[in-house]
Amino acid sequence: AQTVTQSQPEMSVQEAETVTLSCTYDTSESDYYLFWYKQPPSRQMILVIRQEAYKQQNATENRFSVNFQKAAKSFSLKISDSQLGDAAMYFCAYRSADTGNQFYFGTGTSLTVIP
């Protein structure tokens, strides 16, 4: 099974600053999808951004962008102009394009935004 590693259990960022959350994964597949999910305290997990492995261009969604390094199997999330509402657990997830719809999640990074 694929493994997803988030090596930063906790991160903090000053409001309006930029923070990068790291994610690495282990796979022998060439085609797959990567996701970042956000889980605010006591609220539902929602999709933040996703990337297709065969696309070299990094995905961007407003203040959220990724740095996808396929050879290094790295998929970091950059949050620019951090806001108080960005405080949450962030999960990185991997999904194969070939072998079913199972998502593999990391252990999460808890992000604190300091006013």
Next chain:
Amino acid sequence: ETGVTQTPRHLVMGMTNKKSLKCEQHLGHNAMYWYKQSAKKPLELMFVYSLEERVENNSVPSRFSPECPNSSHLFLHLHTLQPEDSALYLCASSQSHSSASWETQYFGPGTRLLVL
């Protein structure tokens, strides 16, 4: 946030109790999932249903019994649980179970379960 709902939101039960968790999705999706979320561990996929048929069961103990009566509803029946089963149980849905697209899953708010 109301696309996938779960009840109850919190549940405390003894090891001899029988209870059920309920999930309902209002998105017209065909696939539904149960996950277990424990602190400092990755989300663990428990069960997958596609068009009301179970397609995956990831070695989950028999004290957890899923039921999917239709594509909008998913239950998780619990009996004789152990304290280590205490966790957040998340339900999710997606348009299909196919791997041929990059569709995401939509999650419910979860049921926080405490087994005493």
